[in-house]
Amino acid sequence: MAPTPFEHGLALAWSDGALSRDGAIMLETLQKQLGLSDKERAVQEQSWLSNMSKNDRRSFGDGDQILREWLEGLNDRENLASSARSMGRAALDVGLSKSAWTNAYQFANGLGLGEELASGVWLEKEADKLEGWPAALDPLAIILGLVISVPKTTPIQQAELVEGDAFVLINHADAKSNSLSWMPELIPVMNEKCAWGWKGDSKASTSPPEKDLVYCNSVVLAWIRRLIAMRHQRGESGLEELPEGFQVMPSSAELERDGNNLKISMIVDLGENGLVRPWASVNVDQEITINPAPEGLGANWVKIHDGLANVIVTALETLPKQLLLAAGLQVNCTNISVHEGWITHDLSE
Template identity: 70%
Template sequence: MAPTPFEHGLALAWSDGALSRDGAIMLETLQKQLGLSDSERAKQEQLWLADISKNERRSFGDGDQILREWLEGLNDRQSLEPVTRSMGRAALDVGLSKSAWSEAFRFADGLGLGEELANGIWLEEEAEPLDGWPPALDPLAIILGLVIALPQVSSKQDFELSDGSAFVVIRNQDAKSAPLSWMPDLVPVENENCAWGWKNGATPTTEAPDGDLVYCNSVLLAWIRRLITMRHQRGESSLDGLPDGLQVMPSSTEIERKEDTLNLSMIVDLGENGLVRPWASVTIGESIEVGSAPEGLAPNWVKIHDALGNVLVHALETLPRQLLQASGTNSDLKSVRMEEGWIVHDLDS
């Protein structure tokens, strides 16, 4: 079932695995904006948080910045109403099932736009042809199936493809590159496929291998640094199990490949005891598995080793989903492998 508007906000606020102070404040704002009572909010929050793993499947974006932009977009009621009517009309053109109508109306009604959506569906003469929608209505477009059914129509965000080498390639006819708010230095680039490259014009040392979704190790590295930085900004320990007073330096994070193994390391500041660089590895085969800690390692360092391994696994699981979501591709990940400096995923299209 599609989320309610408040559940969508919850998914954005919790998308990094924890709720930040800014996220909590914005959820209060969203509650007031949607006119939810405390009891109704508590009911939705309790149901959603009962299975927080649904976060990755039910949200349509990522992080506090996207939540902030979404809230700002919802304030423009004057432009949202006619676009909602047009989306209702377009949904009829592509085919609207009873279940899709029910879920779409539930979401639109939560935004106070249910009547506009209904008018677009049942009173087509009052709705203009759809030529796009603002990002605030992206979730509604996905529920109605407009993102896939009308690939030529997308949320209104003007950008130009850059010249440069591809560090991410998605070979899927439905995939379209777009700016990434969660990794702004990775920009859409000119390519026969959906592709992104680094804003600074960097060039990969090897050509992108064959595969449905491929990305260079440097993109994975940037994603890991972002995940750790976000934890730090929320006031959390950068790594689970890291003793109080110790600091991780996200910029020191490094990834090395050895055959079918990826090693992740980063510098930890021990204060008066100096700097150390703990590491952990994962093996990529039929599944992604964290390697065992070296024998004789002290218990506290075993915790740090395992935390590093879990960060790497989490990054390998979430980054491809983020990229697919950003491209508008509705496919599941089927398998993963490594080829030189690239991670390669096959899609179950």
């Protein structure tokens, strides 16, 4: 049986193994947002807490932050309603079992979105084709099976140089800025070098270093999300050796730099145990080295840690090759380094 929205909030609040003062306050806010009486809350809380071992360390993430982000996302009612209708339509397209419908409706109804979900399923209201959904509805997407079943596609764009900041630069006489079918939001931009930048008005926060191949952390993050999404589309788990029943959410991935270390964090759905945001890091200094997991973690947590670290390694090994191929180059990358918000390589023939 899928959790109710309040049980989902409980799982987030307790995901670090203890309930903080901020977490308790946010649960009060969630109760009011969901319109639960004290009696209804008590029944759900008692049932959920009775099944939780308070002595087990449940994560090495930040439960309060995840709960806060989820609560903020629930405030966008208009977008949530529209997305719920689209999710209902998409679920019907990919196949919806009776049990999945029951669980999904229970969860959506707890958020006040039951009618919107139903209208999408039964085509009672016009619903846009599903291209994505707010992060607040990630639990509903998992219940409906949409995380795996609905790939996000974007039409291929014609190569056309536009003005904008460069987030990828290749300093090579033969390099050409072609359209990237595998990352269509990254488009060729005007620059004295071969360069790509993000669509829209995205501005680079720091100047790129002078190296042969340079790309911003935001490009690495987008590539990581795509790698995980492609694994989902193939019916594989989002991370290598991810324990059975766990699900990662690529849209939640975040990448930070600390000296020569790159740290990734991502929300992982533990099923009945809720959501957590574990992390892992690698050291980048001429080569890529995985930093060991924190001591004292259980076997499943170590698997998640190593899976996160491996996805950074895979991204840093494959992304430069993709960029060089797109630029029409047959050269090698060496001496990978981190410079503020940028990754750099030397090129050799």
